[in-house]
Amino acid sequence: MNISILRRIGVLFLIAGIFFSWSCSKAGDSNVIKIGVIGPMQYSQGKGHWNGAELAMEEINSSGGIKVGNEMKKIELIKADSNEIASITDAANAMERLITQEKVNFVIGGFRTEAVLAMQDIAMDAKTIFISVGPASAELNKRVKEDYDRYEYFFRGSPLNSSYLVKNSFIHLGYIAAVLKKTLNLPAIKVAVVAEKVQWVEPVIAAAKSTIPAMGMELAGIWQPSQTASDVTAELSAIQRSGAHIIFTVFSSSVGVTFVRQAGELKIPALMTGINVEAARFDFWETTEGKCEYVITSANYLENITINETSKKFIDAYRKKYGEMPSYTAFTHSAISNLLRTAIEKAGTLDADALIPILENLKVETSSGTYKVDENHDSIWGPGYSIIMAGQWQDGSFKGIWPNNWKASDNAPAISYEGVAPVKFPPWMIEAYQ
Amino acid sequence: MVVDIIISTLINGSIYSILAIGFSLVFGVARIINIAHTAFYMLAAFCIYAGTNSFGLHPVLAMGAAIIFVTILGLASYKLIIEKIRVHPAATIIATIALAMIFQEIMILNFGAEFLSVPVLVEGFTVVFGVKITYQQVFTFIFMVILLISVWFLLMKTKLGLAIRATAQDRETANLMGMNESMIALVTIGISVGFAGFAGAIVIPLTVIHPHMWLSPLIIMMAVVVLGGLGSIKGSIIGAFIMGLTEAIIVFLLPMGSFLKGSVALTILIIVLIIKPEGLFGVSIEGE
Amino acid sequence: MQLEVINLRVVFNKAMILNDINLSLNKGELVGLVGPNGAGKSTALKAISGLIAWRKKVSKGIIGGDITIDGLIVFNGERIDEMPAHKIVSNGLVLCPERRKPFREMTVLDNLLAGAFLERKKVKIKENLDIVYQLFPKLKSRTRQISGTLSGGEQQMLGIGRALMSQPRLLCIDEPSIGLAPIVRAEVFEKIMEINKRGISILLVEQEISTVFKMTSRNYVISSGQIITEGTSEKLLNDNVIRKTYLGM
Amino acid sequence: MSILVYLRRLFVTIKEEIIILPTKVITILFILFLLVLPVILPDSYLMRVLILAAIFAMLTASWDFLSGFAGQLNFGHALFFGVGAYSSALFNLLLKIPPAGSIPLSGLVAVLAGLIIGFPCLRLKGIYLALTTIAFPIILTGVVNALPGITGGELGLSGLDKLTGSRIGDYYIVTLLMLGSCTVMYKLTQSNVGIIFHAIREDEVSLKVSGINTTKYKLLAFCLSGLFAGIAGGVYAHFMRIAGPSTLSVSTSFTIIIYAVFGGVCTIYGSVAAVYILFPLMEVFQLLPQFRTLFFAAIVLIILLYMPSGFIQWIIDKIEKTCSRCGHKNHALRKICRFCERPFKYY
Numbered sequence A: 001m002n003i004s005i006l007r008r009i010g011v012l013f014l015i016a017g018i019f020f021s022w023s024c025s026k027a028g029d030s031n032v033i034k035i036g037v038i039g040p041m042q043y044s045q046g047k048g049h050w051n052g053a054e055l056a057m058e059e060i061n062s063s064g065g066i067k068v069g070n071e072m073k074k075i076e077l078i079k080a081d082s083n084e085i086a087s088i089t090d091a092a093n094a095m096e097r098l099i100t101q102e103k104v105n106f107v108i109g110g111f112r113t114e115a116v117l118a119m120q121d122i123a124m125d126a127k128t129i130f131i132s133v134g135p136a137s138a139e140l141n142k143r144v145k146e147d148y149d150r151y152e153y154f155f156r157g158s159p160l161n162s163s164y165l166v167k168n169s170f171i172h173l174g175y176i177a178a179v180l181k182k183t184l185n186l187p188a189i190k191v192a193v194v195a196e197k198v199q200w201v202e203p204v205i206a207a208a209k210s211t212i213p214a215m216g217m218e219l220a221g222i223w224q225p226s227q228t229a230s231d232v233t234a235e236l237s238a239i240q241r242s243g244a245h246i247i248f249t250v251f252s253s254s255v256g257v258t259f260v261r262q263a264g265e266l267k268i269p270a271l272m273t274g275i276n277v278e279a280a281r282f283d284f285w286e287t288t289e290g291k292c293e294y295v296i297t298s299a300n301y302l303e304n305i306t307i308n309e310t311s312k313k314f315i316d317a318y319r320k321k322y323g324e325m326p327s328y329t330a331f332t333h334s335a336i337s338n339l340l341r342t343a344i345e346k347a348g349t350l351d352a353d354a355l356i357p358i359l360e361n362l363k364v365e366t367s368s369g370t371y372k373v374d375e376n377h378d379s380i381w382g383p384g385y386s387i388i389m390a391g392q393w394q395d396g397s398f399k400g401i402w403p404n405n406w407k408a409s410d411n412a413p414a415i416s417y418e419g420v421a422p423v424k425f426p427p428w429m430i431e432a433y434q
Numbered sequence B: 001m002v003v004d005i006i007i008s009t010l011i012n013g014s015i016y017s018i019l020a021i022g023f024s025l026v027f028g029v030a031r032i033i034n035i036a037h038t039a040f041y042m043l044a045a046f047c048i049y050a051g052t053n054s055f056g057l058h059p060v061l062a063m064g065a066a067i068i069f070v071t072i073l074g075l076a077s078y079k080l081i082i083e084k085i086r087v088h089p090a091a092t093i094i095a096t097i098a099l100a101m102i103f104q105e106i107m108i109l110n111f112g113a114e115f116l117s118v119p120v121l122v123e124g125f126t127v128v129f130g131v132k133i134t135y136q137q138v139f140t141f142i143f144m145v146i147l148l149i150s151v152w153f154l155l156m157k158t159k160l161g162l163a164i165r166a167t168a169q170d171r172e173t174a175n176l177m178g179m180n181e182s183m184i185a186l187v188t189i190g191i192s193v194g195f196a197g198f199a200g201a202i203v204i205p206l207t208v209i210h211p212h213m214w215l216s217p218l219i220i221m222m223a224v225v226v227l228g229g230l231g232s233i234k235g236s237i238i239g240a241f242i243m244g245l246t247e248a249i250i251v252f253l254l255p256m257g258s259f260l261k262g263s264v265a266l267t268i269l270i271i272v273l274i275i276k277p278e279g280l281f282g283v284s285i286e287g288e
Numbered sequence C: 001m002q003l004e005v006i007n008l009r010v011v012f013n014k015a016m017i018l019n020d021i022n023l024s025l026n027k028g029e030l031v032g033l034v035g036p037n038g039a040g041k042s043t044a045l046k047a048i049s050g051l052i053a054w055r056k057k058v059s060k061g062i063i064g065g066d067i068t069i070d071g072l073i074v075f076n077g078e079r080i081d082e083m084p085a086h087k088i089v090s091n092g093l094v095l096c097p098e099r100r101k102p103f104r105e106m107t108v109l110d111n112l113l114a115g116a117f118l119e120r121k122k123v124k125i126k127e128n129l130d131i132v133y134q135l136f137p138k139l140k141s142r143t144r145q146i147s148g149t150l151s152g153g154e155q156q157m158l159g160i161g162r163a164l165m166s167q168p169r170l171l172c173i174d175e176p177s178i179g180l181a182p183i184v185r186a187e188v189f190e191k192i193m194e195i196n197k198r199g200i201s202i203l204l205v206e207q208e209i210s211t212v213f214k215m216t217s218r219n220y221v222i223s224s225g226q227i228i229t230e231g232t233s234e235k236l237l238n239d240n241v242i243r244k245t246y247l248g249m
Numbered sequence D: 001m002s003i004l005v006y007l008r009r010l011f012v013t014i015k016e017e018i019i020i021l022p023t024k025v026i027t028i029l030f031i032l033f034l035l036v037l038p039v040i041l042p043d044s045y046l047m048r049v050l051i052l053a054a055i056f057a058m059l060t061a062s063w064d065f066l067s068g069f070a071g072q073l074n075f076g077h078a079l080f081f082g083v084g085a086y087s088s089a090l091f092n093l094l095l096k097i098p099p100a101g102s103i104p105l106s107g108l109v110a111v112l113a114g115l116i117i118g119f120p121c122l123r124l125k126g127i128y129l130a131l132t133t134i135a136f137p138i139i140l141t142g143v144v145n146a147l148p149g150i151t152g153g154e155l156g157l158s159g160l161d162k163l164t165g166s167r168i169g170d171y172y173i174v175t176l177l178m179l180g181s182c183t184v185m186y187k188l189t190q191s192n193v194g195i196i197f198h199a200i201r202e203d204e205v206s207l208k209v210s211g212i213n214t215t216k217y218k219l220l221a222f223c224l225s226g227l228f229a230g231i232a233g234g235v236y237a238h239f240m241r242i243a244g245p246s247t248l249s250v251s252t253s254f255t256i257i258i259y260a261v262f263g264g265v266c267t268i269y270g271s272v273a274a275v276y277i278l279f280p281l282m283e284v285f286q287l288l289p290q291f292r293t294l295f296f297a298a299i300v301l302i303i304l305l306y307m308p309s310g311f312i313q314w315i316i317d318k319i320e321k322t323c324s325r326c327g328h329k330n331h332a333l334r335k336i337c338r339f340c341e342r343p344f345k346y347y
Helices: A002-024 A044-062 A088-101 A113-125 A139-146 A162-184 A201-214 A233-242 A254-266 A309-322 A328-347 A352-361 A427-433 B002-030 B037-053 B059-085 B089-111 B135-157 B159-169 B171-176 B181-206 B215-228 B233-253 B255-275 C041-048 C051-059 C085-091 C108-115 C122-135 C137-141 C152-165 C182-197 C209-215 C233-238 C240-247 D002-018 D022-040 D044-069 D078-094 D099-121 D126-146 D167-190 D192-202 D204-209 D214-240 D250-263 D269-287 D289-306 D311-319
Strands: A032-039 A066-068 A071-081 A106-109 A129-133 A154-158 A190-195 A218-223 A246-251 A271-276 A296-299 A364-366 A369-371 A389-394 A397-402 B125-128 B131-134 C003-012 C015-025 C030-034 C067-075 C093-096 C170-174 C201-206 C218-223 C226-231 D320-322 D329-331
Touching: A032 A044, A032 A088, A032 A328, A044 A071, A044 A106, A044 A309, A044 A328, A066 A328, A071 A088, A088 A106, A088 A113, A088 D044, A088 D214, A088 D269, A106 A328, A113 A129, A113 A139, A113 A154, A129 A328, A129 A352, A139 A154, A154 A328, A162 A201, A162 A246, A162 A271, A162 A296, A162 A389, A162 A397, A162 A427, A190 A201, A190 A233, A201 A218, A201 A246, A218 A233, A233 A254, A233 B002, A233 B131, A233 B233, A246 A254, A254 A271, A254 B131, A254 B181, A296 A397, A309 A328, A309 A364, A328 A352, A328 A364, A328 A369, B002 B037, B002 B131, B002 B135, B002 B159, B002 B181, B002 B215, B002 B233, B037 B059, B037 B089, B037 B181, B037 B215, B059 B089, B059 B181, B059 D289, B089 D126, B089 D250, B089 D289, B125 B135, B131 B135, B135 B159, B135 B181, B135 B233, B159 B171, B159 B181, B159 C108, B171 B181, B171 C051, B171 C085, B215 B233, B215 B255, B215 D126, B233 B255, B255 D099, B255 D126, C003 C041, C015 C030, C015 C041, C015 C226, C030 C041, C030 C182, C030 C209, C041 C051, C041 C067, C041 C093, C041 C170, C041 C201, C051 C067, C085 C093, C093 C152, C108 C122, C108 C152, C122 C137, C122 C152, C122 C182, C137 C152, C152 C170, C152 C182, C182 C201, C182 C209, C201 C209, C209 C233, C218 C233, C218 C240, C226 C233, C226 C240, C233 C240, D002 D022, D022 D044, D022 D167, D022 D269, D022 D311, D044 D167, D044 D192, D044 D214, D044 D250, D044 D269, D078 D099, D078 D126, D078 D214, D078 D250, D099 D126, D099 D214, D126 D250, D167 D192, D167 D214, D167 D269, D192 D204, D192 D214, D204 D214, D250 D269, D250 D289, D250 D311, D269 D289, D269 D311, D311 D320
Parallel strands: A032 A071, A032 A106, A106 A129, A129 A154, A190 A218, A190 A246, A246 A271, A271 A296, C030 C201, C030 C218, C093 C170, C170 C201
Antiparallel strands: A066 A071, A296 A389, A364 A369, A389 A397, B125 B131, C003 C015, C003 C067, C218 C226, D320 D329
């Protein structure tokens, strides 16, 4: 009897071993370029990652593929659900699986910074090029500078890093304050800062404290609700009490929706601007039941504004295929069809070490402007490169309102994108101040 | 400022108390720690969303349907799963965690993990003592008061309430009075889940719906219940208002630290428990 | 025969608490069940009133004991050993539990009303309430008091009164004298006699043997989970071995 | 000559003690499998999965030690894990202590955490304890977010030293650490301390009455459990090279409990086995990512409903039976006990 039990156990282990060795030894197909798309696939961010990449793959493959040296290679996308919003462990495992099991040539995606930091290390261990599309933290690129030999395989795709985002949204603030002052004849503008409590916001708050007075405005107060707060009416009444004309928001999660919704319901006489990631989504009007009217936020893709031909083509193709505006994580499209494609065609190889110098010196038009990286492999912000537009919800559609004759410095040429719309003010606000 | 704090306390406190009473009632009567309690709250929210968006129901109708659906679901999950394992507290906790996870995943499969919303019943706001509050909040508050009064009536003036109170105090003796303990547990679960659904229906028009929305009220609700004393309804109500007050004070006096409101509330909870381990009005369950 | 218990056996985990108990009780009788501490008296009452079966249902689990219950219990010609406790009550077999167990946070009146849970007619409840108040006038004066604040004797009276509200045909009383002053004890026993005279059979579990033996018609002596002997009070008191070994007199 | 004697003795032990009991055979085979695997199949992904499984096995076993054996239901076990992860990250990043030092130190810090939460929790029992302990990691998360300068806020602390530098090295270190610590915990629970833990769980009052200082033992349980969980946290931080707030999340606490229940509470080995089954299984389920959590939760419900003593315990009951007279274990097919020769029949 012992022997039979032993034998059964032995057979079990044998089967397990065979299964594992089979699953672990998938041979890589050298005729395609394998790109891993990693992201929280259950969530809208992950869907953006995947849709953008899928669109790029279809476009490239239908045109025959990417020219690598003398052969045309097609793209194969590998989807990896990182589940990073729930579990960092899962995210790291997904990255490892992409690299060691699927043997991908490149990885694009990522969303939550804590997870991307863990994923980054795995990709760097395997010397695989990893273009992040999603996290805004500058931390990721600091590593490139600190330890170039290890982290040279990492590039920031989109969005711009948080300090640029903030800088840019302060410019939005300045623009809106100027318009507001002129329209309503206000002597001085008061700004309330409302930021969710996350780490990348800390420098924003520090900056707000010094920048807002420096811009000739008064800081009415700073509020920091939690990321998942479901009731901010207390904060809102405190803000109204402070007499703020503008609410400078820094939101990346659900509290952004709640805040806008409740502010709209209470008709707080102040204009919202700043960063509110959720507010830039195409379905934000439905999500807030129309309460987001007059809300301004930073945006990467806008219907009425054309940055360049690449952007216009991408937005059109995306809307045609998926019936909605792309979210910012759909930059995976540009990461593949602009960055990787150009670099691979120039290098004539898929070898990471040969591609890095090319990517470092690449200057290419993408769907969110001209892409170029600095020495940190961080994408550059500024006139002539990528800048972040501002959009305002006006009557059910998200309209670009900035850059509208923006001068980066006194002597610089004014920048205006085609199709930009004027800023509108809520009637209850006009009423309150006239 | 003081008026702001009071109004904010009243509104949040009444929401917390409705959630906490249901949770506390089930614990008292059936000794079930129902982690899935707020998951039913989440489900009600999604039901209303589906009702108004997919079936085009009027919001009030959708609310009613949601509460009924959630109650039935609660009863079914009690009958099919919890009743069989409720004997061991750890097993019930884990089973209800699993239930909540299942609900959450099914909602993700059906609706995706995006933020959704439903329309408010009455749009706009009113000004009370110089503080803007939305009609929905006024509504919420009134409904909560009505609900609290009807709970009080049910418990103190009806035979069922007598049985529920008796069972909550001593299940064995209540059994000896001819009270069918498992039947009463079932009824209580129904009431409790109905409350959770009701709280969901009334609160969500002001906020966002997403499949993970059950987690943060869960923590606050448990803090409220433990603070007030498990199984004590009076305790739940008082605990709810204490928590609401703490949060309001933090938001108004410490705006930069308003994210801390959860942590501070929980710290208060722990301090109270160290001083008085069974909570403010808790029944001692040592004998069991 | 109103109650008949045949070969009742209760095992907790592996400890045999009751080993093949046999006892019976006629209508209108007042029967004592006596024995030393830990003999299994209370367990026997709990088994008869269905609480063991309930506990069995409640206590199995991830880390839980195992309870086995075996045997036959017949009440009024009906098997009740597999009946849930609340059904047994509606059949007329009511247990007044050890240490009274009032619903401590409820008023005296609520406690009594809880006892009348199964009765639907308001008139009947009122009638029963009057009977109980007549029997225990002290309770009447304390109708609105929270029962946790009553004295031990009052709580015991409340316990018995509450059991009476369930309109028992057989009332099982578990150690009514425990923790009471001698004067109060005497009063409680007096009341029990009075209830018996009203035609309600009583199965009384007690350690206070001298008093019990004066009241009861028959007694069972239980020790270590086994019925040692049964008989009238005189017979048992006359048996020297029984008296010295089991009754400690 | 003497070597032969030893060999013979070893052979006899194997023959008399091990081979006759399927659980022992499985345990030995499992350990051998773990030790030999990287040699046969040096796949870095597989090793990664098994390393993480080992870390979570340690963590789950430490939960079982505290909550299963000593009965101190802890629903916030992630606290120890997070404290371990953060403290080893801080030791490593600020004081430049290598992993060999920072991991044991993080264990000590977690012991301290065990003491700090153990003291207030001594007065609490059962459900109150469970609900209170949920709060601790959440409060700590609040503190972490409030002090981004030290803790890195929600990004966590990254850029820690590698555990060893090679995957195989990591694998052996973590696996041996797991085997070692789980053996220590198992042996402890089988010793007198274990008996006292049992007694605390079952009836604390009578234990107090018999003159045993239950406070001391409960604190001991908190500390030891904290130690192993802290070490697991430290190892996790160094392996993932990041210590972030996700280590403190509610779902981490809940997942551990689910593992333990799957394996069978109050066993230690059940926890280990459960993690080694469920963790790789969840990886396989990456093929259907949208059903993963659903599947996980459904398994838990099924286990609770049909195998209340845990899946592993259920299997053990199927392959082994205990003699009711002498208490020795026998494999399920034996007709009589191998020690006292009592026949296995229905009693």
